[in-house]
Amino acid sequence: MSLATFLDQLFAGLGLGFILFFSAAGLNLVWGVLGVMNFAAGAVYMLGAFMATTVIAHVGASTLGWLLALVLVPVLAAAGGALAEVVLLRRTYREHDENQQFMLTLVLSYLIAGGVVLVYGPGFRTVSLPGALSGSWQLFGATLPVYTAVVIVLGVLVTAAIWGLLYGTRAGLLTRAAVDDRTMLSMLGVDVNLLYTGVFAFGIGLGALGGVIDAPNGAVTTNLETAALVPAFIVVVTGGLGNMTGALIAAVAIGVIESFVTLRSPTLAPLTPYAVMIVVLLARGLAGRSLLPDRARAAT
């Protein structure tokens, strides 16, 4: 393999990996803090992609339109997430009814998917990239599409922002405290309900962001729901439940490996996440280790 091909695949893989990480980070955060397995994550990703097509259709396929979609869609999705959390999920924490929680996120995924079909019809949409983002650069003989570079830079920025929020702000401190002992936190006078709403909204916003970024990479269809959900699940399991660093490593590794497998066999490439997961799980002795073991065990 020449250096040029290697770099080509590496860039593509990094882009893929970061998109994967956004959905997985949203899932992971909501699971780690709220103990809710958000089954609607795939639907949110799909919704993000569809909403991006709307924004760009209205504002135009310019850099402005694209930037607007990048900011507006996750914010709108997060607002929707906050609403869903307050109206549907909040009532379930007190009853500790995990079945109902899972059922509600499943219902949410049905409502989102149904809403998308209602608004956009059963067909597919596409978004074209603005001129400024659609070219490519030459680097050591490799072709680096501008958009891939943008995705990688965005990926690094958003990842840094997540870490900054979790470890550098008071909200992040409280979030990590809520993972450890929510009752104690609430007794100390922290508004845990508000915190939960915020975390859920943030998770939904991250998932939608993944959808927006992925939208120009191909046709935007309802198939995106399953296409996003399964790898996100796999990343969360591979990285360790509730473990953000693990999820980041798993997502980037899966993205890069999948990109190299594509070179050899495009048909088998979608199996990469499974292969990585199986190897990691076996190597870890099937223990499913996690940085947040209390939550993972308490939720049985």
Place this chain on the structure above:
Amino acid sequence: MRALWWSRLSLLLGAPREWAPGLALLGLGVALPALVSTEYVLLGASTLVLMLLGVSFNLLFGYAGMFSFGQSAFYGVGAYATVLLVNKAGFDFYVALVAGIAAATLLASVGGAVLVRLEPIAFIMLTFALADLLEFGASHASSLTGGDSGAIAELPRALNVTVGVNRVYYVILAIAAVVLVAAFAFVRSRAGLMLRAIREEELRAATLGIAVERRRLGVFALAGAVAAAAGGLSVLSAQIVYPSVFAWQLSASALIVTLLGGVGLFSGPMIGAVLLELIDFYVGRSSTNTVLIDGLLLLAIVLIAPRGVVASGSGSLPGAASGLARRMLTAARGARAGAPG
């Protein structure tokens, strides 16, 4: 003497709401072709298939506390094995069905040996991933499975649903009834009791000498077999198998019917299957956007009867009605108060 006999029988069968609604449904099932038109007999056939899938999920989730989100994997293996053995190997349908159930049981035993050791959330996701992996395989191994265009079952005339609906319906009903009785016998057995002990208090069960992982593996294999029976019978009602038999939406249906009817009640998923099939049937008639309307209806049911229709009723019909009314009032009050946290 007689009193003892009766109390033993009720000990054997459990509370009436465990089995009575299911028994009533099977009775209704026997009479169905005499009561309704062909269209509804077909609906009855697919309801029976969904019932078995729901019971399979409930065996794991309701009785053992194991949340499998991949029962479609075993359903699909049952369906594909049956069709392929009939088409490619010339097997008799019933032999192929039994072989399909055996294949799924084997898969569940081998896969389960790893899966049942995982923590609950990894168990959910990996059972989900298993089904997705099989869907990928069925879709890509097109020389064997026909790929996305599906495999049409080459069944004899006697088992062709377009030739004789009622005959095929009764075949499905008879096999489904046998599987249901076997599954019910299992949950009422000592093994079923041990599983419930594990569900309630794993550590205590282990301390009492129950082999937790072996029991879990056992019920996982059994649930795989029940799901495969559902898949094999779906070959009769649908006459064709697509890779979508492995889709997560099917596993979601198993979950939905169980939650609709009542988790951990044997009749729960049976009642739930009837409700979901009726909802889908009438929604499908009036709208193409079934997902949205399904979602809205499910939302209403989750909010009004969160513990399932069977569990929410108190056994008697007036009790059920008052229970429902109370829940609706509570839900309305909760909504007005801005969903208290």
